[in-house]
Amino acid sequence: MTSGTQDPDASRDAPPAEAPGPAEASAGLSARDEAVLAVERRSWPGPGPKERAIREQLGISPTRYYQLLNALLDDPHALAHDPVTVNRLRRVRDARRARR
Numbered sequence: 001m002t003s004g005t006q007d008p009d010a011s012r013d014a015p016p017a018e019a020p021g022p023a024e025a026s027a028g029l030s031a032r033d034e035a036v037l038a039v040e041r042r043s044w045p046g047p048g049p050k051e052r053a054i055r056e057q058l059g060i061s062p063t064r065y066y067q068l069l070n071a072l073l074d075d076p077h078a079l080a081h082d083p084v085t086v087n088r089l090r091r092v093r094d095a096r097r098a099r100r
Contacts, residue, residue: 029077033072033078034081035057035058036065036069037086039054039057039058041082041084050062073086073089
């Protein structure tokens with residue numbers, strides 16, 4: 001090899017230039033997980049319309065929805081995808097735990 005040429009395999013062994021951004025980090029979430037966060041992001045006038053939307057849009061029961069949502073609060077991919085919603089829900093969860 002001459003001094004003016006580069007080894008074509010050298011770039012494969014190099015570390016990535018920077019950490020993945022939010023778009024790449026959210027790749028770890030399923031479409032259902034993203035839909036759960038989208039439902040939670042909305043403002044609801046009461047529990048009835050929200051439960052109806054959960055059943056119609058996600059096709060799951062509200063109980064299952066809250067189980068999935070609670071698991072998402074501890075998922076770093078969910079935090080990267082929607083930090084405002086996840087941090088708000090973490091604060092609410094922590095406040096409820098502190099009251100017990």
